[in-house]
Amino acid sequence: MTSWLESTARERVAGLLDAGSFTEFVPPEARLTSPHLAQLNQPAAFDDGVAVGRGMLNDEPVLIAAQEGAFMGGAVGEVHGAKITGLLERALAERIPVLLLLESGGVRLHEANAGLIAVSEIMRAILALRGAGVPVIVLNGGRVGVFGGMGIATCLCDLLIMSEDARLGLSGPEVIETTMGVEEFDAADRALVWRVTGGKNRAIMGEAVLVADDIAAFRAAIRLDPVPLDVEAEHALLGARLDRFGGMEDALDIWADLGIENPARVPLLDTDAFHAAIRGKTA
Amino acid sequence: MKIHDLLPQLFPHGHDIAFDGEYFAGSAGDVSVIGTCDRAAIGAALSHRMAGEVLRICRDHPGRPILLLVDTLGQKMSRRDETICLNAYIAHLAKCLDHARGRGHKTIGLVYGEAVSAGFLSSSMLADACYALPEAEVKVMNLPAMSRVTKIPLERLEELSRTSAVFAPGVANYIAMGAVRGIWEGDLAACLKAALAEDPGPDTRRALGEQRGGRTLARRVSADVRGDAA
DSSP, rough: OOOOSSSHHHHHHHEEEEEEEEEEEEEEEOOOHHHHHHHTTTOOOOTEEEEEEEEEETTTEEEEEEETTTTTTGGOOOHHHHHHHHHHHHHHHHHHOOEOOOOSSOGGGHHHHHHHHHHHHHHHHHHEEEEHHEEEEEEEOOOBBOOOOHHHHHHTTSSEEEETTTOOOOOHHHHHHHHHHHOTTTOOOOHHHHHBBHHHHHHHTTTTTEEEEEEEHHHOOOOOSSOOOHHHHHHHHHHOOOOTTTTTSOOOOOOOOOTSSSSGGGGGOOOOHHHHTTTTTOO | OOHHHHHHOOOOOOOOOOTTEEEEEEEEEEEEEEEEEEEEEEEEHHHHHHHHHHHHHHHHTTOOOEEEEEEEEOOOOHHHHHHHHHHHHHHHHHHHHHHHHHTOHHHEEEEEEEEEEEHEEEEEESSEEEEEETTTTEEEEEEHHHHHHHHHOOOHHHHHHHOOSSSSHHHHHHHHTTTTTTHHHHHHHHOOOHHHHHOOSSSSHHHHHHHHOOOSSSSHHHHHTOOOOO
């Protein structure tokens, strides 16, 4: 077993793909760094925090991008974002499925405008792939989680695979606490943070497939088939979720309302026991 | 500009746009309008409502152009909204706008007030073309807050923002970077008419940003990765 959480972006790529099959586009040797960080005397990375390339998964070709959470929290700047957009556009031209190994706090503030625009270009490129029936799969198991614009982009994709350690949200808990006060969100309450943003709540909400923190488990959960997008059905589903759960105080109330037994114990369950506990009881 | 000053200028022949708090929608001639006002925070309920209107327009008025008039301080900061996955609601709005685009609806965004972060991402930035009024405010974060978070002295950020478009707030920066196609001034009804007549084609923002000198790497880097470097 190899922990996804403890691995670097490149270790995840190597562990996920068929052995030795990864070829990187614009690799670190190309020394493509962010000029905007240099201007602010910030350390740069030769890959700007994301590796993109092609490889094989069970002998099927895939395109793959992996954000490195250890570099600026995987935040999206101009170069970083353009690498992901270029990869998605290549997937459209070549009609090859895409694996997005995301770990990102969102837009990189040092180049905030460029990062925000880049995220919207990533979103447009993902939507074009959905329209063309080319699948995009997100794997989210890193320490940073996936937040901000990349959290929105994640929800545009065909499939989201998460570990329980991973988090997915829009505003980070710290940002909500700073802006709205500790009564709105106590970011120091780790159990609360995971009940809101963690992999288990996202699986119960029907947004993610939960797997153990193991690269092999992530690999086994990948399905390279496009998921047809029915916006009318999704609209009804999200409307029902909003009506039923939007006013509830805590995820525990939602889990109880769904009929999950002993909701307070859900955070303690291992992956198999969790799947057994929520079967037929997701939002 | 206030929405009640803006609408008569955009639609001098009248409109049937109805308001409900921070949300409004309706039509003016053969243009459908969806928007928010009073620096609305975009939460799950508001984005779901906007998405519903997009789908209704697709059903009831096939092919009709959609004008997005969004004034937003950004996403709603709410533990409850985050619990039910606010990002899925905003992503759903994006999918609905793309659905409309795919069915031949032209989509145009106009930033008339504020456009901040995910509020901007989930609206005008998804349109075929985004425009702004000269007094509009577009940003991720103001410079003092950015200075606190990045620990870079405010003076340095202010100095750099005079020559770089990449991080400081302002419509001019978003024009230079290609995300805002142009400014609407003077006869706003004529601006709208001209925008409706234009075919913006696919996502041209990287090329515009390069031509305008505000975003010089994005087009080239994405082309390098695509493998069609030019």
